[in-house]
Amino acid sequence: MKICIIGLGYIGIPTATMFASKGYEVIGVDIRENVVKAINSKHLPIEEKGLSELFSNHPFKASLTPEIADVFIICVGTPTDENRKVDLTAVISASRDIAPYIKRNDLVILESTVPPGTTNDIVLPILEKENLKAGVDFNLVHSPERVIPGNMLQELLSNDRIMGGITREGAVRAKELYSSFVKGQIYVTDAKTAETAKLMENTFRTVNIALANEVAMISETLGINAWEVIELANKHPRVNIHSPGPGVGGHCIPVDPWFIVEKAPEESQLIRMSLEKNHSMPAFTVNRIFNILGGEKGFKICLLGATYKANTDDIRESPTFDIVRLLEKENQVTLYDPHVNEYSEKDLYDCCESCDLLVLLVDHQQFKDIDYLKLHKIMKKPQLFDTKNFINRKSVTELGFSYHLLGDGSLKD
């Protein structure tokens, strides 16, 4: 059986590799020439635990154009535009690109995260022809992806999945296909329910993180430590408040819930407010930075972490860049991230040389191993602002650092 995977990004590459490892003939398609070239010369353009080993044992071929296949899987991006409306350009163009290759009995699967109704109302009419009807002559299914960057291969294998078919027969066929590697349960439903279920998973997390961010703001006003408040509240057997932070990034948390707001704006006020609360965190963080510094200009600030998540190289929608934009107008800002080539060319200690404040934005494991004694010696002012409750407060204060924590109103800036 031949599988054609459209979109070779964070989802498409691991999915293609997984199917290749199960003996399927896989062709991967992307419009980015550098991605196609890299894959064909056996260099993966993304970093993911265990992926390059699996790929070197089970490589797949990449191409700029689709080919005849039995299964087509669309994994292209679905960003939002400046008005927070979904931009389905890539889904539409990928559907148009594969339409000429679809034949009787093929199976088309949309994995991209999309607003409710997209599979039926947008993709289906592009793929259908006079003598080739969806649900009759070929199958069309939405199979949302829920893997987490940094642990994708493991989650591809173990997560439960949903197959939302425009017909039940299609969903059952897709279930059989994914059963080749999925060890979790696979549930069968209709396409719109699958689209909405995926969005509600991310929305749940968006709202929960917004609540944690609100706890941080409240705690700063009340003069208490939000991290301790949350830790103690979570001792309740049915409470699980997430953690606050300097903002959210990636696609799932800051972007996907807008797809629900777009479809039902009146009914989704709580979701909208949560999105806006999370979006306000970079500005809140910068305000705290100015409080610590005792001013807004003329400082040298070193930021640790460019990604939106620990121990990955993914910088999409990362709040770090909003923070950089707000700070660098009138300050000198350096950014260091061991996972991102562009921000690891300069040594961490060079970045911190004579700076007034070190701000930890991402809890990368490497930041545990920093030589804080050395930093203390080279910084102009040994001040540290931890936005993730990640640095050992006692050990850095013993070295002479002044330590500040996002959400902790019990420490004076």
Ligand SMILES: NC(=O)c1ccc[n+]([C@@H]2O[C@H](COP(=O)([O-])OP(=O)(O)OC[C@H]3O[C@@H](n4cnc5c(N)ncnc54)[C@H](O)[C@@H]3O)[C@@H](O)[C@H]2O)c1
């Ligand atoms: N990354 C995640 O952790 C994650 C998790 C769950 C769901 N998703 C969803 O999966 C989808 C894909 O996400 P991603 O992170 O892999 O995106 P990505 O941006 O990493 O990759 C998308 C790829 O599609 C390519 N592309 C765009 N138009 C194309 C076309 N017409 N033909 C061929 N290739 C085309 C792009 O060049 C890019 O390489 C999105 O809808 C996203 O919301 C992502």
